[in-house]
Amino acid sequence: MKPKPSPAKFIGYTDLVRRLTDWRALGHPDIPPDWQTPPDMSRGILTSNLAFRAAKESGKNPATLASELMEGLVAYISTHRLPLECQAVGPYLNVRLSQSSYIELLGANLIENTLEHDSERVMLEYIGANVAKRLHAGHMRNLNIGDSLRRILELKYPNLVTDNHWGDWGVQFGVLLWAYKHNVDKAAYRASPIDELQRLYVWGSSQEGKVDDWAVQVRDEFVMLEQGDAGNRARWEEFVTVSKRELSHDLALFGVPPTDLEQGESFYEADMASLREFMDERELWHAEGEARYVDFDELSQIWQGIDKPLAARVRTFGRCYLISTNGYTTYAFRDVAVRLQWARDHKIDRAVTVTDKTQAHNFDQAFALICYLATLPAFAKRYGTATAERLRWDRLVHIGYGFLQLASGKMSTRLGNVLRLPELVGEVSRAAATAITARAPELPAAERDARARAVALASLKWADLNRDPLTDVTLDPEAITRFEGNTGTYQLYTYARLRSVLRRAGFDGSDRSSLVEAELTADQCQIIDRLYVMPGVLKVAADEYRPNLVASYVYELAEAANRWYVASPKILELGLDDPARAASLRLIDQVTRQLAFGLNLLGIQTVEEL
RNA sequence: GCGCCUGUAGCUCAGUGGAUAGAGCAUCGCCUUGCGGUGGCGGGAGUCGCAAGUUCAAGUCUUGCCAGGCGCACCA
Numbered sequence: 001m002k003p004k005p006s007p008a009k010f011i012g013y014t015d016l017v018r019r020l021t022d023w024r025a026l027g028h029p030d031i032p033p034d035w036q037t038p039p040d041m042s043r044g045i046l047t048s049n050l051a052f053r054a055a056k057e058s059g060k061n062p063a064t065l066a067s068e069l070m071e072g073l074v075a076y077i078s079t080h081r082l083p084l085e086c087q088a089v090g091p092y093l094n095v096r097l098s099q100s101s102y103i104e105l106l107g108a109n110l111i112e113n114t115l116e117h118d119s120e121r122v123m124l125e126y127i128g129a130n131v132a133k134r135l136h137a138g139h140m141r142n143l144n145i146g147d148s149l150r151r152i153l154e155l156k157y158p159n160l161v162t163d164n165h166w167g168d169w170g171v172q173f174g175v176l177l178w179a180y181k182h183n184v185d186k187a188a189y190r191a192s193p194i195d196e197l198q199r200l201y202v203w204g205s206s207q208e209g210k211v212d213d214w215a216v217q218v219r220d221e222f223v224m225l226e227q228g229d230a231g232n233r234a235r236w237e238e239f240v241t242v243s244k245r246e247l248s249h250d251l252a253l254f255g256v257p258p259t260d261l262e263q264g265e266s267f268y269e270a271d272m273a274s275l276r277e278f279m280d281e282r283e284l285w286h287a288e289g290e291a292r293y294v295d296f297d298e299l300s301q302i303w304q305g306i307d308k309p310l311a312a313r314v315r316t317f318g319r320c321y322l323i324s325t326n327g328y329t330t331y332a333f334r335d336v337a338v339r340l341q342w343a344r345d346h347k348i349d350r351a352v353t354v355t356d357k358t359q360a361h362n363f364d365q366a367f368a369l370i371c372y373l374a375t376l377p378a379f380a381k382r383y384g385t386a387t388a389e390r391l392r393w394d395r396l397v398h399i400g401y402g403f404l405q406l407a408s409g410k411m412s413t414r415l416g417n418v419l420r421l422p423e424l425v426g427e428v429s430r431a432a433a434t435a436i437t438a439r440a441p442e443l444p445a446a447e448r449d450a451r452a453r454a455v456a457l458a459s460l461k462w463a464d465l466n467r468d469p470l471t472d473v474t475l476d477p478e479a480i481t482r483f484e485g486n487t488g489t490y491q492l493y494t495y496a497r498l499r500s501v502l503r504r505a506g507f508d509g510s511d512r513s514s515l516v517e518a519e520l521t522a523d524q525c526q527i528i529d530r531l532y533v534m535p536g537v538l539k540v541a542a543d544e545y546r547p548n549l550v551a552s553y554v555y556e557l558a559e560a561a562n563r564w565y566v567a568s569p570k571i572l573e574l575g576l577d578d579p580a581r582a583a584s585l586r587l588i589d590q591v592t593r594q595l596a597f598g599l600n601l602l603g604i605q606t607v608e609e610l
Numbered sequence: 611g612c613g614c615c616u617g618u619a620g621c622u623c624a625g626u627g628g629a630u631a632g633a634g635c636a637u638c639g640c641c642u643u644g645c646g647g648u649g650g651c652g653g654g655a656g657u658c659g660c661a662a663g664u665u666c667a668a669g670u671c672u673u674g675c676c677a678g679g680c681g682c683a684c685c686a
Contacts, residue, residue, distance in 0.1 A: 061666090317682095358681060484634090486623090563649095565650095
């Protein structure tokens with residue numbers, strides 16, 4: 001008679017941490033254990049430095065205290081039947097999974113074990129495409145970071161909404177409409193509307209100073225558009241339509257799904273008018289001819305209830321123009337209106353915006369202004385108390401990213417110094433095709449190109465997301481597509497190789513009976529530890545908006561799996577009834593699922609063959 | 611001038627106030643003709659920009675300097 005699997009219920013990581021956090025040390029009930037992942041997984045899955053923090057009030061040295069605390073922890077774990085072993089190591093309280101639980105974990109679905117949900121309504125804004133302009137290489141970072149944050153934040157916030165803040169309004173449309181009327185090449189427009197619009201915009205801008213009253217003519221075109229002139233309106237709508245078609249094509253090329261919303265800049269006209277009226281009525285800004293501005297030094301002093309550190313920051317924000325001398329609303333003013341609209345109409349509690357890092361100052365100003373306005377009773381009266389309460393400094397977030405360029409000598413300059421997104425993908429795909437041909441020369445061209453595309457996208461996304469968004473990136477297509485090292489290709493390769501083992505073994509996941517008798521090696525247990533603690537990584541990644549933590553986790557998992565796999569006996573040569581074979585295959589299955597899950601959070605699709 | 615960001619190995623970069631600061635590339639060696647070796651193991655390589663401070667504990671927090679990048683008003 002074979003022993004039956006343990007009847008103990010599977011406890012996920014998040015659950016386990018919660019229950020361990022409920023434990024309060026005798027004599028120190030007010031000091032939470034604050035469980036963390038240890039720096040080195042060989043120490044276990046969780047560690048607490050409670051003894052340090054409790055040492056002072058108890059007057060004992062941390063190491064002595066730790067062994068005393070350990071008795072209480074042992075009793076707690078035993079009482080609650082948690083599948084854990086624990087040990088005081090010097091002043092640290094270390095917790096590891098009990099040996100008997102590994103087999104059970106191996107058979108469980110570790111990926112289902114995700115984050116605690118937060119009911120906040122969160123808006124994530126990214127892409128930042130403009131009407132009549134193609135995506136260029138700089139947009140890649142926005143797409144990568146935005147799309148990845150979307151996937152990561154969704155794990156924590158079921159009420160996540162995404163928005164593409166579409167650049168579809170403003171004086172530039174006066175320029176475009178004016179240029180279209182004076183210089184459009186109809187044949188070129190039919191052939192490729194976006195290219196012709198880009199040309200027209202450049203041409204139109206270049207006429208400043210050459211044409212009398214250029215500024216007036218351009219402004220009049222935009223004013224006509226604003227006031228609903230039928231011709232300009234129809235043309236503008238057509239520009240928007242062709243631009244959206246172009247954008248969805250580029251997004252598909254890059255494997256990024258569309259956002260939930262596409263609230264272009266024009267969408268906020270009414271709210272800006274309303275805010276303008278509000279600011280005028282209450283004299284909340286300074287007038288300078290047509291222009292209107294806010295002085296943040298003043299504002300920091302009249303802001304009721306602001307805390308001191310924030311006040312010190314806000315007073316350095318300088319002056320912000322919200323209405324220009326020409327009477328146009330500015331970008332900053334639109335960002336104020338955007339957050340009002342989100343808070344009021346979408347009931348957004350937390351708003352995250354992804355743009356390049358040079359815009360940080362603009363968002364500081366816009367966030368400070370809307371937060372200040374939200375403290376005014378008149379604002380709550382006009383826009384709702386709930387709306388006002390949602391607008392809080394610590395919940396308005398700007399994620400800035402640095403610039404991206406190709407390594408010198410490898411930049412495509414066919415279209416001047418702007419590298420379009422499809423060209424970037426093409427450039428990296430060529431490097432990937434070269435690398436693939438080197439190892440599989442006989443591969444048919446179609447198959448090679450398909451793999452090259454997968455490798456190119458994975459390489460680009462990995463190179464981008466494996467680091468802090470703020471750093472500037474110089475891409476070397478050859479380096480990022482290499483199979484060895486910490487590259488996207490290495491992750492894809494590891495996945496494909498392990499999947500191949502499962503295929504050859506005929507693994508279908510159905511047979512778990514022989515698992516029970518398996519003895520796992522220390523290497524295997526450490527991999528299971530890693531798989532088990534992934535939600536801890538995801539939590540920090542979501543809390544701090546940092547996809548690179550997910551990338552680090554994926555890399556470490558792939559590395560650990562490779563290390564074990566290469567050192568272990570050949571799985572396919574083990575007997576079909578050998579429990580070690582079942583355990584190894586099951587582990588590979590868990591690893592590949594987790595790798596795919598992690599890579600997917602970075603927007604990277606795995607492939608079965610590479 | 612003011613503000614923000616950055617400064618960690620030769621290079622490119624990770625690094626939750628906590629245990630011996632880690633990867634990749636490059637470099638020097640070793641294992642392995644392999645279930646997908648494009649792998650794996652190891653060596654050398656660090657005053658974590660400098661200096662104070664807070665703390666039981668600082669690459670991490672605070673302050674001051676130094677260097678680089680980016681903003682600073684009606685572009686987005």
